[in-house]
Amino acid sequence: MEERQKKGGSLVFAVNGERFELPCIDPSTTLLQFLRSQTCFKSPKLGCGEGGCGACVVLVSKYDPKLKKVEDFSVSSCLTLLCSLNGCSITTSEGLGNTRDGFHSIHERFAGFHASQCGFCTPGMCMSFFSTLVNADKGNKPDPPPGFSKLTSSEAEKAIAGNLCRCTGYRPIADACKTFAADIDIEDLGFNAFWKKGDSKEMKVSKLPPYDPTKNFNTYPEFLKSESTTNLDSSRYPWYTPVSIEDLQSLLNSNVTENGASFKLVVGNTGTGYYKETQRYDHYIDLRYVPELSIIKRDQAGIDIGATVTIYKLISFLKEESKINFGSYGKLVSDKLAYHMEKIASPFVRNSASVGGNLVMAQKNGFPSDIATLFLGLCATVSLMTRHGLVRLTWEELLLRPPLDSRIVLLSVSIPFKKDKNSKFLFETYRAAPRPHGNALAYVNAAFQADVSFCQNGFLINYIR
Ligand SMILES: Cc1cc2nc3c(=O)[nH]c(=O)nc-3n(C[C@H](O)[C@H](O)[C@H](O)COP(=O)(O)OP(=O)(O)OC[C@H]3O[C@@H](n4cnc5c(N)ncnc54)[C@H](O)[C@@H]3O)c2cc1C
Ligand code: FES
Ligand code: FES
Structure with a gap:
């Protein structure tokens, strides 16, 4: 040890391709504080400082030397601690495009669709959208028509969920994003500076600032690859x-x-x-x-989720798993969990928010968590590392205990799959919140698990939780 x-070694990272090495730093420094006070990159703004507005969103890129792959995801820089970014590359809106090197087509289409008024939210909007765009185009969907990405218009709209704009209005912003979607009917898009009355569909497409997914710039500079695994x-x-x-x-x-x-x-x-x-x-x-804490796996018995698995990774995993037929109850649980958890916070929070962190907040502080409720309904169990060794409890037992000591670490959560034999297990979840599509804490949430048998006159509830 x-x-x-x-x-x-030292804390080393890159911002828009420029190398930064900090010999020492207060560990409570956020990425936003650093960007705005120590660099010339001022596009990320301090709006709420709470992960709730998206004005500070940037792209973080991590290199995995074993897989030789770069992972790109958006984060709120107001909550991200700088020390957690050792070996990472950060891209702000200036890195995406600028007056000197030329703007990215996201910037140009935002401008042409009148999607920016005061501009306070625009850099964060662009980075949230770029994160979704770059990941969609890395995916294995069929190639889109020239000028488009692999995004669907629904995905394009969801990409900016949680990025708030106080003055432009969301229609032009969503339209600018949807211009990249392969399935968009171009006639559905609103007023903009590119098209003239009478332009055919083909002309309209050709007049959009060009986008070529194969030419998305390298988000992770080569020089950083040799430094990506250095401990502080x-x-x-x-x-x-x-x-x-x-x-x-x-x-x-x-x-x-x-x-x-x-x-x-x-x-x-x-x-x-x-x-x-x-x-x-x-x-x-x-x-x-800690590798054990980031593992997520499932078998016929259920799903095991390491405490540091992010909400985004868990949702992606559940969506993939739901495509595999591993029992009707397992599929039902995966579908319901993924659907419900997509309403938690925004993409740029879910990308770094962990499942374990959420549960510990619920246990220690009584945080009104959705995940805590879902896992109660599913009879989940948790593993903890205490001074006296490993302890396994049901999630309900842990919730009833006094707040966790700060030396106790939540290691993982297990969701057991019930076996449908003579009866059938059902699972359903509910959420009522100020905004139904997410990015608002629930007023109330609920999860129900029921064991039912079907009989001639309807069905019988044997057990409900
Ligand atoms: C804008 C916003 C909206 C949100 N909306 C929702 C919502 O609608 N529904 C919902 O359920 N949640 C919501 N959340 C909460 C979010 O899910 C949690 O903030 C997140 O999951 C915490 O994970 P983290 O990795 O960031 O934890 P951290 O912030 O790193 O840690 C949180 C706490 O847990 C402790 N901790 C973390 N991991 C462990 C561990 N393994 N063992 C012991 N202690 C640990 C830390 O010491 C700290 O005290 C929202 C959060 C934000 C910022
Ligand atoms: S400043 Fe609002 S999300 Fe960071
Ligand atoms: S353009 Fe002013 S806040 Fe969005």
Whole structure:
């Protein structure tokens, strides 16, 4: 443990292809604070500072040296801690396009569709949309017609969910995004600066600023690849990245967490969007590098979800799993969970918000969590790492216990699949919130599991939870 931490290096990352190396930094510094005070990239704005408006959205790209793959996703830079970005590449709207190198067609189509008025929300909108666009075009759907992406118009609309605009109105913004969608009927799009009365459909398509998915720029610079796995030197940064359960356990029993030192376990840090942090911590323990915590798997018995799995990854997994026929109850649960969880927060929060972080907020602070309710309905069980070893409880038992001690780590959650034999298991969830499509905490949410048998006169509820 000590050996590994000493070998660590500096905090290195790239912003719009430019290398930054910080010899030391206050670990509570957010990416937004750094961008706006230490760089010339001012396009990300501070709107709410709570993950609720999208004005600060940027693209984060991570390189996986084993798979040799780059993962791109949007985040709210107001909640993302800078130390969590070691080896990452950050792209802001200036990196997507600018006056010197030329604008990206997203910028040009936003301008042409009159989708920007004061411009406060526009850089965040563009980055949220670019994140969805770049990922759609990496996917294995059939190639779209020239000038379009693999996005559908519904996906294009959802890409900017959670990005708020106070002055333009969403119609032109959504229209600018939908111009990229392969399934769009171009005649459905509104007023813009590109087309003239009488233009044919073909002319309209040809007059749009060109988009070529094969020419999407490289979001992860080559020079960063050799630096992407470096751990931070704990003598300079109070930021620890344990790489195994044993490593984590010895860290929690070491002087890092003793002698009155304050420390915080952290994953996506989105919890601070809801619970404002007034306290400064002496140390941060980043759980994302413990492999066991990021595993997600299923078999006939159920689904196991590591605590650091993000809500986005869980939804994607459930959608894929639901295509495989592994029992009607398993499919039902996957479909219902994915549908409900897509209403949690916005894409740029779900991309870094973990399932474990959500449950711990519910257990410790009584956070009005959707996931906590869903898992109660599903009789989920949880695994915890305590000072006395591993403990397994039902999620309900854990909720009834006093708030978790900060040294206890939630490792994983298991959702058991019920076996349909003579009876049938049903599962349904509900959510009532100020905005029905998501990005608003629920007033009330519910999940029901029922065991029913069908008989001549209808059906009989044997058990309901
Ligand atoms: C704008 C916004 C809207 C939201 N809307 C919804 C919603 O509609 N429904 C809903 O259910 N949720 C919602 N959330 C909550 C969101 O799901 C959580 O913030 C997120 O899942 C927390 O995960 P994280 O990785 O960011 O946790 P962090 O912020 O990193 O951690 C949260 C807390 O949990 C602790 N912790 C984290 N992981 C562990 C672990 N494995 N073991 C022990 N302690 C741990 C941390 O120390 C911290 O105290 C919303 C959040 C935001 C910002
Ligand atoms: S400033 Fe509103 S989401 Fe970050
Ligand atoms: S253009 Fe003014 S907030 Fe969107």
